[in-house]
Amino acid sequence: MTQSSAAAVQTSALADRILAAVREVLGPTDGVMPLHEPEFRGREWDYVKDCLDTGWVSSVGGYVDRIEADLARIAGVERAVAVANGTAALHICLDLVGVKPGDEVLIPDLTFIATANAVSYAGARPHFVDSEPVSLGVDAGRLEAHLQAVAELREGVCHNRATGAPIRALVVMHAFGHPCDLDAIEAVTVRWNLALVEDAAESLGSLYKGAHTGGRGRVAALSFNGNKVVTTGGGGAILTNDAELGRRAKHLTTTARVPHRWSFIHDQIGYNYRMPNLNAALGCAQLERLDDMIRRKRDLAARYAAAFKEVQGVRFLAEPEGTHSNYWLNAIVLDDADLESRDRVLERLNDAGYMSRPIWTLMHRLPMYADCPRADLVVAERLEATVINLPSSPKLVDA
Structure with a gap:
């Protein structure tokens, strides 16, 4: 097996593990589960x-x-x-x-x-x-x-x-x-x-x-x-x-x-x-209904955190110490900074009906901002290649 073939097998296995963890949290879907839906349950x-x-x-x-x-x-x-x-x-x-x-x-x-x-x-x-x-x-x-x-x-x-x-x-x-x-x-x-x-x-x-x-x-x-x-x-x-x-x-x-x-x-x-x-x-x-929505979003985040705790090759993005996050969008971070591997994981999740997306393209890569002054961006560049958002609607916890 060539080195590239071995890498492809490893990425496929990682995508399988991530998909299994997402299914464990969200259950099966027969359509497309949106990234974040508005919720109208009040007045x-x-x-x-x-x-x-x-x-x-x-x-x-x-x-x-x-x-x-x-x-x-x-x-x-x-x-x-x-x-x-x-x-x-x-x-x-x-x-x-x-x-x-x-x-x-x-x-x-x-x-x-x-x-x-x-x-x-x-x-x-x-x-x-x-x-x-x-x-x-x-x-x-x-x-x-x-x-x-x-x-x-x-x-x-x-x-x-x-x-x-x-x-x-x-x-x-x-x-x-x-x-x-x-x-x-x-x-x-x-x-x-x-x-x-x-x-x-x-x-x-x-x-x-x-x-x-x-x-x-x-x-x-x-x-x-x-x-x-x-x-x-x-x-x-x-x-x-x-x-x-x-x-x-x-x-x-x-x-x-x-x-x-x-x-x-x-x-x-x-x-x-x-x-x-x-x-x-x-x-x-x-x-x-803000308090109720955040409570359920934090519950969903806790379920994701538990599901990904033992998944090798990825970590769940948890709130920093001393903070209380609304967990607007849940995210995972891949261990290896490789855009091709990230995109294969995204392809697997979206093909299975779980809408997922990468983090934003870095601002300095956009044509209108390419010449702006900038610091060394080594961490941002790594995050760009490793962060994936998962379905985060508060109603998902109800199921």
């Missing part, structure tokens, strides 16, 4: 019908006020501002912390495209940094080493020595709902005078050392896309503990209109990023 019909009955379906209405109050309470922050989607939320977050055209913004190379696109919308340039293998979030130690190598403080402002551009902010992303190491990351941002922004799009309901994600950065962004734990169809929110930033967030996302009974006066360039009342109504009903 969604009642609240949406109320919008239709009263005519309050657009960007003003009681459900918008209510979802903002609910989110602020759940996240334990001063203010929440509901917006059209998570990318819009992140765009405004960058504006609020002073990111300007020509600046650089540090972001993980291992993230969803929206993180990098929001930086571009602000006229800034992404500067990619590495992740660590426990949370998949930004590695604070490697970030510090990278800044020591490429950056300097000039009159209190961090600059890239090679490009001369100010490095204004660091965006961290809580991958799959697992909080990253905020204590260590915050210490780096203080040393280098960087604004900390949390991309908490995937981590609604997740806790870091007992506190909800989204409250450590100056601002944070949430997403309520159809595949998130809580959905408004499409939607997002900005979180902050700074009352003035909250006021500005609301003003910017409502076209910067100065309140008046009839006149349309706008005092700066704003954005029509408002969340419609119809979507907010759906979200209010979803938030009423």
Whole structure:
């Protein structure tokens, strides 16, 4: 047997073991089991019908006020501002912390495209940094080493020595709902005078050392896309503990209109990023059941963890110590970093009806971001070749 043939046999055996573990958790499927389905078991019909009955379906209405109050309470922050989607939320977050055209913004190379696109919308340039293998979030130690190598403080402002551009902010992303190491990351941002922004799009309901994600950065962004734990169809929110930033967030996302009974006066360039009342109504009903959905998602994660405990060649991605993850998407990590082997496992799972996917293509591999500054990305590159997401809908635990 040739070396390549032996490798193919080993990969096939690994795929069989993984498929058997998934079947043990989820049972058989006679169709396609989606990666993450929305769940409507509460008062969604009642609240949406109320919008239709009263005519309050657009960007003003009681459900918008209510979802903002609910989110602020759940996240334990001063203010929440509901917006059209998570990318819009992140765009405004960058504006609020002073990111300007020509600046650089540090972001993980291992993230969803929206993180990098929001930086571009602000006229800034992404500067990619590495992740660590426990949370998949930004590695604070490697970030510090990278800044020591490429950056300097000039009159209190961090600059890239090679490009001369100010490095204004660091965006961290809580991958799959697992909080990253905020204590260590915050210490780096203080040393280098960087604004900390949390991309908490995937981590609604997740806790870091007992506190909800989204409250450590100056601002944070949430997403309520159809595949998130809580959905408004499409939607997002900005979180902050700074009352003035909250006021500005609301003003910017409502076209910067100065309140008046009839006149349309706008005092700066704003954005029509408002969340419609119809979507907010759906979200209010979803938030009423957040605790139950997270409980069942964590139960599903525990079943995956048990099933994969003795499976050689793979580990289940568990929440980092000191955190309480919503386990938005369950993930496994292959021992061997080989894209071909990863794709064979994905093929086996999807052919069997269990929708599975790889982690995102690294940002620096995309053509529009190929020339952006970046750190050594050895960990992110390994994770790209080894992480696989598995079906994670909360209703799967019911079966």
